[in-house]
Amino acid sequence: MLTPDQVLANYFLDTRCKLIEIAAMLDRFDRAVSAGHSQTNGKQTAVEPPQVAKIYQALKLLSQPNPSNANRSEQILLMFSDLS
Amino acid sequence: MQIIQPHYHAIARTAQDYERMAMSGVVAVAEPAFWAGFDRHYPETFIDYFRQISEFEPTRAAEYGIRHFSWVAVNPKEAENTHLSREVIRQMPDFFQNPNVLGVGEIGFHKTTRNEEEIFEAQVDLAMRHDQLILIHTPHLQDKVRGTRRTLEVLKHLGANPDRVWIDHVEEHTIREPLNAGYWVGFTLYPITKCSPRRAVDMLELYGRERILVNSSADWGPSDPFTLQECVVDFRRRGHSLQEAVEIFHNNPCHFLGQNPKFDILPIVIHEQSLPVSN
Numbered sequence: 343m344l345t346p347d348q349v350l351a352n353y354f355l356d357t358r359c360k361l362i363e364i365a366a367m368l369d370r371f372d373r374a375v376s377a378g379h380s381q382t383n384g385k386q387t388a389v390e391p392p393q394v395a396k397i398y399q400a401l402k403l404l405s406q407p408n409p410s411n412a413n414r415s416e417q418i419l420l421m422f423s424d425l426s
Numbered sequence: 427m428q429i430i431q432p433h434y435h436a437i438a439r440t441a442q443d444y445e446r447m448a449m450s451g452v453v454a455v456a457e458p459a460f461w462a463g464f465d466r467h468y469p470e471t472f473i474d475y476f477r478q479i480s481e482f483e484p485t486r487a488a489e490y491g492i493r494h495f496s497w498v499a500v501n502p503k504e505a506e507n508t509h510l511s512r513e514v515i516r517q518m519p520d521f522f523q524n525p526n527v528l529g530v531g532e533i534g535f536h537k538t539t540r541n542e543e544e545i546f547e548a549q550v551d552l553a554m555r556h557d558q559l560i561l562i563h564t565p566h567l568q569d570k571v572r573g574t575r576r577t578l579e580v581l582k583h584l585g586a587n588p589d590r591v592w593i594d595h596v597e598e599h600t601i602r603e604p605l606n607a608g609y610w611v612g613f614t615l616y617p618i619t620k621c622s623p624r625r626a627v628d629m630l631e632l633y634g635r636e637r638i639l640v641n642s643s644a645d646w647g648p649s650d651p652f653t654l655q656e657c658v659v660d661f662r663r664r665g666h667s668l669q670e671a672v673e674i675f676h677n678n679p680c681h682f683l684g685q686n687p688k689f690d691i692l693p694i695v696i697h698e699q700s701l702p703v704s705n
Contacts, residue, residue: 343631344664352663353624415625416598423599424568 368397396422427671428694430679431455431654433532433561433594433612433641436483436494437475443644443651444490450655453676454493454691456683457483458532458561461503463646469513472500480524495526495689497561502536505545515548522556528686529553531561532594535573538565543580550584559686560591564600566619574600578607590685592639597621601629605637610682615653616643623657627664635674639682669696 344352371394390398400418408414431447434455447455457479459472466472479496487494498521500511521527530553535542553560562581565573574593581591588608596604596611597620604611613626621629626640640657643649654675661671677693684691 348664413598415628419597419599420571422568423571425571 364397364401368394427451427658427668427675428453429654429658429675430683430691431642431644431651432639432679432683433458433614433644434651435460435645436487437478438646439644439651441486441489444487444492447651448490448492450652452492454495454679455487456495456497456528456679456689458497458563459499459501460532460563460645461501465504465507467510469510469517472514473517476518476521480521480527484526493691495528495683496524497529497531497559498522498527499531499533499549499561500545501532502534502542502546502563502565505533505536505542506539508541508544511545512548515545515552518552519556522558525688528683528689529559529561531559531592532563533560534562534577535565535569536563537569538573538576543576546577547580547584550581550586554584554586559683560586562591562593564593564595566595570595570597570600574603578603581609582607592682594639594641595620598625598629601633605633608637610637610639612639612641614641614643615650615657617648617650617653623653623660626657627660630661630674631664635670635678637678637682638674639678640675672696 399421403414403417403421429451431452431454434457436444436455436457459476459479462475466475476496476498480498483496484494498518500514505511518530530549533546533549535546550560552558562577564570564577574596577593581588589610592610592612593604594612595614597613601611613621613629615621615623615626620643630638630640640654642651642654644651658671658675661674662668672694680689680691680693683689
């Protein structure tokens, strides 16, 4: 297992890249909504579709410290699961 | 380092993939029967597909020094057509005699419907009656948790031996229950969906290496057969020894698949020789 410094050295830049991809995707979505492209197959899209709501829910989880069990990936997978 | 790709859909991949896999240390692949991207209409189409993966693909792999094994099954998606599935299942035992066929797979759930369950049960029963290994697909994305739980309930109800069952495509939220129940589990490493190479190493560090198989993704969709090698590199980069890597990426497939004597590749132990001291 790596030390904390090694984890950052190995994975920081890649993680930064993925966060920017998330930001860019959300910007793209907002621009599309602003431009009036919110019609899909003739139906008006909700202002915040469930997929976008899930992304914000996941980002909220990531913004919180989680020192005890470090299971953020598991929690996000469960957020995106149909448990019915 | 010698690697085994335990879940590889060779019919969807090129000869160049075989060549590059051989160059990167792959010595064997095992090919489960899967969905072709469209629903087939005739049992004969399945039978020819089984012939392709059990008779023809081994010759293609052998061109590159790679051993090729296969599994036969009606996949979960096409199991929705129970009449067609029953016709195919009736003919599957003929393939158990093939020298390269290891068992029944991949079977299980796609949307966890009643029809899927009927055909899943029929195939588990067939495998148990013919003493075949079982490879189980678990559903994608939001359906994975529900499908995995139902899979475990069905297997328990049928009395399947966990040592001979491999539950594939587990992720962080579905790994614990199958492992705790004594089954083998598999990580499938895709560029976007399912698991990534790094998350696979995280789970290996959390859960150990017992009863865990790691597969690349190799099919007709967005996939990459070399995610397995990426995983090996990340595992070694985190300081784990070569022998530990061999145990996971070569020897674990030998231990599980080798329960069928047709799979005759043996586990490897790395032994360093000391050089003679010159005077």
